Amino acid sequence: MENKAITCKELTKQFGDFKAVDRISFEVNQGEIFGFLGANGAGKTTAMRILCGLSYPTSGEATVAGFDVYKQQEQIKRNIGYMSQKFSLYDNLTILENIEFYGGVYGVSRPEIKTRSQELVSTLGLEKEAKKLVGELPLGWKQKLAFSVAIFHRPKIVFLDEPTGGVDPLTRRQFWDMIYQAAADGITVFVTTHYMDEAEYCNRITVMVDGRVEALDTPAKLKERFNTHSMDDVFYQLARGAKRSGD
Amino acid sequence: MVKLSGQSPNLMPSVSLKNISKNYGEVKAVDDVSFDVEKGELFGLIGPDGAGKTSIFRILTTLLLADAGSATVEGCDVIKDYRQIRNQVGYMPGRFSLYQDLTVEENLNFFATIFGTTIQENYELIKDIYEQIKPFSNRRAGKLSGGMKQKLALCCALIHKPTVLFLDEPTTGVDVVSRKEFWEMLNQLKKQKISIVVSTPYMDEAKLCDRIALMQGGKIMSVDKPENIVQNFPKTLFAAKAENIYQLLQELRSDAAVESCYAFGEYLHLTMTDDTDNLQKVTDLAANYQHKALEVKKITATIEDSFIRLMREQNLKEGQNGK
Numbered sequence: 389m390e391n392k393a394i395t396c397k398e399l400t401k402q403f404g405d406f407k408a409v410d411r412i413s414f415e416v417n418q419g420e421i422f423g424f425l426g427a428n429g430a431g432k433t434t435a436m437r438i439l440c441g442l443s444y445p446t447s448g449e450a451t452v453a454g455f456d457v458y459k460q461q462e463q464i465k466r467n468i469g470y471m472s473q474k475f476s477l478y479d480n481l482t483i484l485e486n487i488e489f490y491g492g493v494y495g496v497s498r499p500e501i502k503t504r505s506q507e508l509v510s511t512l513g514l515e516k517e518a519k520k521l522v523g524e525l526p527l528g529w530k531q532k533l534a535f536s537v538a539i540f541h542r543p544k545i546v547f548l549d550e551p552t553g554g555v556d557p558l559t560r561r562q563f564w565d566m567i568y569q570a571a572a573d574g575i576t577v578f579v580t581t582h583y584m585d586e587a588e589y590c591n592r593i594t595v596m597v598d599g600r601v602e603a604l605d606t607p608a609k610l611k612e613r614f615n616t617h618s619m620d621d622v623f624y625q626l627a628r629g630a631k632r633s634g635d
Numbered sequence: 636m637v638k639l640s641g642q643s644p645n646l647m648p649s650v651s652l653k654n655i656s657k658n659y660g661e662v663k664a665v666d667d668v669s670f671d672v673e674k675g676e677l678f679g680l681i682g683p684d685g686a687g688k689t690s691i692f693r694i695l696t697t698l699l700l701a702d703a704g705s706a707t708v709e710g711c712d713v714i715k716d717y718r719q720i721r722n723q724v725g726y727m728p729g730r731f732s733l734y735q736d737l738t739v740e741e742n743l744n745f746f747a748t749i750f751g752t753t754i755q756e757n758y759e760l761i762k763d764i765y766e767q768i769k770p771f772s773n774r775r776a777g778k779l780s781g782g783m784k785q786k787l788a789l790c791c792a793l794i795h796k797p798t799v800l801f802l803d804e805p806t807t808g809v810d811v812v813s814r815k816e817f818w819e820m821l822n823q824l825k826k827q828k829i830s831i832v833v834s835t836p837y838m839d840e841a842k843l844c845d846r847i848a849l850m851q852g853g854k855i856m857s858v859d860k861p862e863n864i865v866q867n868f869p870k871t872l873f874a875a876k877a878e879n880i881y882q883l884l885q886e887l888r889s890d891a892a893v894e895s896c897y898a899f900g901e902y903l904h905l906t907m908t909d910d911t912d913n914l915q916k917v918t919d920l921a922a923n924y925q926h927k928a929l930e931v932k933k934i935t936a937t938i939e940d941s942f943i944r945l946m947r948e949q950n951l952k953e954g955q956n957g958k
Binding site: 426429528554556558572585589618619620623624628 | 682683684685686780781782807808809810811812813815836837838839851881897898899900901939942943946947950
């Protein structure tokens, strides 16, 4: 148990009669890149909210970084990073201010923030832009910066919710280079995406359909099981039968 | 009703842009863009956020004035003849823009009425799509799922029988299954001789269009049939994979004999500096790095490969880092 970044056992979230998440079970290894896929309305967001310590499950068990999703939500929040396509950084703060803000929220010490933000800005090649407002950056740069900020406090796990939506193909790949680097540094990556080629970059993936985990394996084994060469097709075969659809 | 601006109706393109530019402050959102869309064509604007797709849609639907250049829709000028254009086109904006508090049927009725028509009059056109959401006709639009909202929005954009349909990223954030369904609907509409301009950030959807414009940073990098764009890929392209693919990527990328190398699904795609088409030579080069389960093969490019290539060239031209 203690070696797993995330464990879920029969995890369920019910809204009235509606089972948004229906007895899902899986484990994520440390340092793994774990793809969390599913059709719209399959229950991904609900499950992710529970794992991020933002919502209580109705039943079942789950731990994140060794902490319990019922009793230790605050510890979970402190030990994870989170980034989504929709919200990541404050447009009207500068790059350095954003880093400082997030570092501060997560309790990184002032001298640490100072050295690490210099490092970060130079790794990203943003020295000249460091004092510019984030709102002026192109989307691709924003997303790369947002990811760096999400792992600035060196969390054990980072949750990425469609991090590359709308990003150009070149930047999308640079973004995945950063994901690989983070995983190599020992950070567990939990990622959702609508790009099926990105599913291939994950060590293992799950496909959720109607609140349930319908498949969980390496991309290669899933393709073998569904007798196809593309993840697109695996997904299509699994999600085609979905009864619900939504946002 | 339609002014033809002196061109014969058969030769007149459905949509025509000549040197259109639009700036927002310092940002060149649309930078000297020209292209034509033929009658009945399914034309795709392919590019990421910030490419200028939405600005082009807004200029063509007469909701935004260009700073320079001219454009026509069905022969009507986007400035002088904006009223005719508004009556004649269907527009589905990127953001869901129906009335959330009205039901499915009320929304459709509303849009039919403001265009001076009825649901019955043009029902044939939307029948196949509308029947999928008809069981929910009394549900408020705000309570619909993503896929159903999209279908309703398409019905509302079609109910006045437009001759040109503008669809701004109809499939963004939509899962693979709904995306497939949506493109099937577009192909059905094409048979009704409606010209369709559709934008998407998903490169794999490009091949479903008759012709496409690849866009980046306000500029058009290429306009052609998808198959021609792919055929014009200037180099021999190879795919490689091995057990530790990320390490292989880094090694190949720093090898002087390799011109470019990037991840592409389960494989890496690479081109060689000397542009050899010799598979054995490339295999030997990769084998130097002693990977387990190494596989190398020659492949044909996809639209995404072409897009990446064109983007690199554009970046190099503008003196940015092209790596």
